[in-house]
Amino acid sequence: xxxxxxxxxxxxxxxxxxxxxxxxxxxxxxxxAFIYCALALSGAVPYGGTPPGQIVxxxxxxxxxxxxxxxxxxxxxxxxxxxxxPAFLWLTAPLxxxxxxxxxxxxxxAHVGALLxxxxxxxxxxxxxxxxxxxxNINTFLALLVVLVxxxxxxxxxxxxxxxxxxxxxxVVWHAARREWRQFxxxxxxxxxxxxxxxxxxPELWTDWIESLGVGLESYRTVGFAAPLIxxxxxxxxxxxxxAVSDRAWLLPIGMLVAVPGLWPSSFALLTASVVLYIASxxxxxxxxxxxxxxxxxxxxxxxx
Numbered sequence: 001x002x003x004x005x006x007x008x009x010x011x012x013x014x015x016x017x018x019x020x021x022x023x024x025x026x027x028x029x030x031x032x033a034f035i036y037c038a039l040a041l042s043g044a045v046p047y048g049g050t051p052p053g054q055i056v057x058x059x060x061x062x063x064x065x066x067x068x069x070x071x072x073x074x075x076x077x078x079x080x081x082x083x084x085x086p087a088f089l090w091l092t093a094p095l096x097x098x099x100x101x102x103x104x105x106x107x108x109x110a111h112v113g114a115l116l117x118x119x120x121x122x123x124x125x126x127x128x129x130x131x132x133x134x135x136x137n138i139n140t141f142l143a144l145l146v147v148l149v150x151x152x153x154x155x156x157x158x159x160x161x162x163x164x165x166x167x168x169x170x171x172v173v174w175h176a177a178r179r180e181w182r183q184f185x186x187x188x189x190x191x192x193x194x195x196x197x198x199x200x201x202x203p204e205l206w207t208d209w210i211e212s213l214g215v216g217l218e219s220y221r222t223v224g225f226a227a228p229l230i231x232x233x234x235x236x237x238x239x240x241x242x243x244a245v246s247d248r249a250w251l252l253p254i255g256m257l258v259a260v261p262g263l264w265p266s267s268f269a270l271l272t273a274s275v276v277l278y279i280a281s282x283x284x285x286x287x288x289x290x291x292x293x294x295x296x297x298x299x300x301x302x303x304x305x
Contacts, residue, residue: 026122033125034112040134041104047134055079059266060107060136063092064100069205070212083212085163086205087194107136114144118276128268138164139269143253146171146273150249151280153180158187159194161256166213167229168256168270170237177244226263233259250278 040047040056047056055061062080069082069089082089095103111133115121123129132139142165145157155175162169175184199206226232236259243251253273260267 029125030121033122033130037108037124037130037134041108048131056134057104057107057136059138060104063088063136064096064103066096070208084165085195085209086198086202087159087163090198104136108133111140114140115272118144118147118272120272120276120279123272123275126268126272128265128270129272131264132266132269135266137264137266137269139266140272142168142256143270143273143276146253146256146270147276149174150252150277153183155180155183155187156190159191162191163194165260167233167259167261168236170233170259171240171252171256173237173240174244174252177241229261235259248281250274250281253277 036045039045043052043056046052050056050058058080062082063084065079066082066089069086095106098106112121112124115124115129124133129140131137142161145154145160148154149157155172158169158172161171172184172187175181175187195206227235236255236257239255239258240252243249243255251274253270257263257267257270260270
């Protein structure tokens with residue numbers, strides 16, 4: 001065996017051992033983060049400066065304790081404003097039949113389930129992701145939907161972004177920039193259909209939501225973070241277009257994050273999609289490289305024969 005072959009063999013064994021260590025380490029990281037989140041939600045440990053006795057899952061509480069959705073003066077202490085469309089309000093209605101304590105368990109479990117589905121449970125330890133899960137926001141779910149859109153051309157899921165966070169919906173330009181006109185049209189048509197049906201059911205509620213979009217910007221403490229929202233939306237749009245034309249899907253969630261109306265720590269959970277898509281792109285490139293190497297070696301053997 002040549003020295004080069006021995007070196008390659010040692011590197012291969014080292015990589016295999018590191019992968020084995022990483023499999024154990026990532027589950028250990030996930031377990032530690034899960035326990036911390038459970039303790040934070042139960043009030044056993046402090047979280048994010050939340051006063052004792054006040055609701056920790058403040059964003060989740062906005063979806064649960066919602067009676068007059070767009071009257072933000074009428075809400076319990078510590079509960080965030082409900083800002084999403086009536087469609088999300090109706091979609092989550094069954095969860096409001098649960099006792100609050102059970103809602104917290106189910107909503108947190110849904111965040112964990114999304115990370116498990118994406119095969120990145122260890123990301124629960126990341127600050128933005130842990131904040132999304134503990135506060136009960138929906139950025140982890142939106143990250144999951146972005147991955148499904150990219151992997152399975154599930155463009156109707158863009159409606160979930162456009163009818164909740166709204167401005168990160170600039171990511172839908174991904175399809176237009178790639179000339180995927182059918183997927184682009186489906187995304188907009190599904191969103192429009194939901195709005196039309198919703199307005200037919202309760203026009204006043206949808207009018208209140210649309211009016212709240214303008215008024216709501218004034219109450220977003222982080223809306224002007226780094227740059228005015230209109231500038232950030234333009235930048236997010238440009239990043240999304242570049243992601244599409246350069247075939248770098250992992251950049252798309254970054255463009256969406258830049259365009260988020262109110263940047264909070266939980267907003268960065270959107271980057272879960274970037275991590276998943278980047279890992280997938282690296283694995284895809286590695287598979288292509290292996291296939292090319294195998295084909296080259298095979299050709300060399302044929303030539304030698």
